[in-house]
Amino acid sequence: xxxxxxxxxxxxxxxxxxxxxxxxxxxxxxxxxxxxxxxxxxxxxxxxxxxxxxxxxxxxxxxxxxxxxxxxxxxxxxxxxxxxxxxxxxxxxxxxxxxxxxxxxxxxxxxxxxxxxxxxxxxxxxxxxxxxxxxxxxxxxxxxxxxxxxxxxxxxxxxxxxxxxxxxxxxxxxxxxxxxxxxxxxxxxxxxxxxxxxxxxxxxxxxxxxxxxxxxxxxxxxxxxxxxxxxxxxxxxxxxxxxxxxxxxx
Amino acid sequence: xxxxxxxxxxxxxxxxxxxxxxxxxxxxxxxxxxxxxxxxxxxxxxxxxxxxxxxxxxxxxxxxxxxxxxxxxxxxxxxxxxxxxxxxxxxxxxxxxxxxxxxxxxxxxxxxxxxxxxxxxxxxxxxxxxxxxxxxxxxxxxxxxxxxxxxxxxxxxxxxxxxxxxxxxxxxxxxxxxxxxxxxxxxxxxxxxxxxxxxxxxxxxxxxxxxxxxxxxxxxxxxxxxx
Ligand code: HEM
Ligand code: SF4
Ligand code: FES
Numbered sequence: 001x002x003x004x005x006x007x008x009x010x011x012x013x014x015x016x017x018x019x020x021x022x023x024x025x026x027x028x029x030x031x032x033x034x035x036x037x038x039x040x041x042x043x044x045x046x047x048x049x050x051x052x053x054x055x056x057x058x059x060x061x062x063x064x065x066x067x068x069x070x071x072x073x074x075x076x077x078x079x080x081x082x083x084x085x086x087x088x089x090x091x092x093x094x095x096x097x098x099x100x101x102x103x104x105x106x107x108x109x110x111x112x113x114x115x116x117x118x119x120x121x122x123x124x125x126x127x128x129x130x131x132x133x134x135x136x137x138x139x140x141x142x143x144x145x146x147x148x149x150x151x152x153x154x155x156x157x158x159x160x161x162x163x164x165x166x167x168x169x170x171x172x173x174x175x176x177x178x179x180x181x182x183x184x185x186x187x188x189x190x191x192x193x194x195x196x197x198x199x200x201x202x203x204x205x206x207x208x209x210x211x212x213x214x215x216x217x218x219x220x221x222x223x224x225x226x227x228x229x230x231x232x233x234x235x236x237x238x239x240x241x242x243x244x245x246x247x248x249x250x
Numbered sequence: 251x252x253x254x255x256x257x258x259x260x261x262x263x264x265x266x267x268x269x270x271x272x273x274x275x276x277x278x279x280x281x282x283x284x285x286x287x288x289x290x291x292x293x294x295x296x297x298x299x300x301x302x303x304x305x306x307x308x309x310x311x312x313x314x315x316x317x318x319x320x321x322x323x324x325x326x327x328x329x330x331x332x333x334x335x336x337x338x339x340x341x342x343x344x345x346x347x348x349x350x351x352x353x354x355x356x357x358x359x360x361x362x363x364x365x366x367x368x369x370x371x372x373x374x375x376x377x378x379x380x381x382x383x384x385x386x387x388x389x390x391x392x393x394x395x396x397x398x399x400x401x402x403x404x405x406x407x408x409x410x411x412x413x414x415x416x417x418x419x420x421x422x423x424x425x426x427x428x429x430x431x432x433x434x435x436x437x438x439x440x441x442x443x444x445x446x447x448x449x450x451x452x453x454x455x456x457x458x459x460x461x462x463x464x465x466x467x468x469x470x471x472x473x474x475x476x477x
Contacts, residue, residue, distance in 0.1 A: 214263060214333055234429065
């Protein structure tokens with residue numbers, strides 16, 4: 001396949017970036033999108049140019065590192081996949097492909113296509129954990145019975161890989177789907193009960209401080225989420241938040 | 251109650267939904283009175299006389315209604331501006347219609363169209379009523395007033411257009427409000443979505459039928475009627 005790529009180039013966080021056009025040729029339809037990016041970078045290096053900086057790690061859809069807004073959609077035109085799982089057969093010979101970083105005030109661009117998703121880390125640090133001593137006194141998993149439906153729901157929420165596609169695709173740059181997944185995951189489990197109220201209050205508070213927008217229930221996040229995290233969790237978080245607010249002491 | 255509730259994104263969303271629920275309840279009540287005008291001018295006048303003079307309606311429900319509308323639209327516009335600011339650099343290529351409906355993405359537009367209509371509607375009916383009741387103390391024939399306004403094809407057209415925008419707003423708004431207050435259930439959410447269509451079409455259609463009735467009535471009783 002021969003393609004024209006329109007890639008966002010930006011020297012560093014302070015520079016103004018712009019889209020650059022690059023032709024690539026001989027791309028296999030079996031290649032993944034990131035392999036295609038590797039081909040582009042080798043070509044740029046051979047021409048003595050600066051390669052395009054982009055995030056990636058596992059390249060098998062589990063780490064959430066790869067990002068990219070491809071042809072107007074987070075992680076490109078396929079559903080339920082990350083960019084590393086996106087195949088070039090989703091495109092046609094002769095296509096022009098726009099490749100942009102995830103855009104949000106809370107995800108500043110560091111270089112080219114790499115954005116700083118530290119805002120997600122700070123939300124997690126505000127409450128996405130349980131405080132137990134795990135050193136040397138780990139319990140047997142079966143000593144704490146958990147009903148199957150609850151365990152399933154918790155697992156569904158826990159599949160969120162923190163990639164940020166939900167923010168990138170949302171017209172409001174809202175992080176509600178991510179935060180809802182992280183809040184819900186613990187709310188179903190007995191271990192999560194002790195810090196349940198502070199968790200939702202603190203995580204939502206941190207989310208707001210980071211400058212994400214407000215959810216208007218368009219549902220775009222659910223469609224673009226590579227892990228199929230459901231809007232149901234956002235409703236759950238809204239309920240958790242309201243009830244924690246009513247019961248809060250100050 | 252935590253102090254941060256009304257300042258948080260989730261709290262504001264819940265308040266947006268509660269004001270939305272309240273307005274949707276109001277729409278049904280208002281429609282019920284409008285429908286009376288199709289059946290009997292006298293009953294309609296009696297109903298509007300009651301609404302215009304009853305102290306409970308005037309001094310308790312009406313202020314709540316004004317507060318509800320103003321809160322809903324001010325918060326809606328404020329949040330929209332904040333949301334736009336949350337993405338300072340836009341995408342060069344974006345396909346929002348791939349994953350979300352037009353109605354869900356344009357609530358502020360359909361909302362502002364409703365707002366403009368509400369303004370006109372106040373000038374047409376609310377201010378003259380207040381004026382007659384509290385300032386000139388004249389008798390006001392509410393039915394006459396409605397029939398006169400709806401006889402004007404331009405006003406009639408604007409009203410019909412406004413009901414279309416109302417339907418678009420509610421197509422998303424009705425089900426969205428349930429999600430906002432935290433109600434999402436495997437079994438009931440699909441039913442709520444169906445009810446959403448029912449409400450969003452039936453209520454504006456009801457208003458439109460009343461408007462069409464008065465428009466055709468005026469049209470057929472005028473000298474130039476060809477029917
Ligand atoms: C009788 C008139 C109106 C009714 C019945 C109504 C109803 C609703 C409902 C039920 C919602 C959903 C709330 C939620 O998702 O939590 C909503 C949202 C909204 N409304 Fe209205 N509304 C009306 C007028 C207006 C007006 C005049 C504006 C002016 C700008 C407006 C702007 C908005 C906005 C921006 C949203 C947020 C979008 C969202 O969260 O989905 N609405 N409305
Ligand atoms: S909710 Fe989905 S889209 Fe959002 S961060 Fe988690 S995995 Fe990514
Ligand atoms: S590189 Fe790990 S999910 Fe794509």
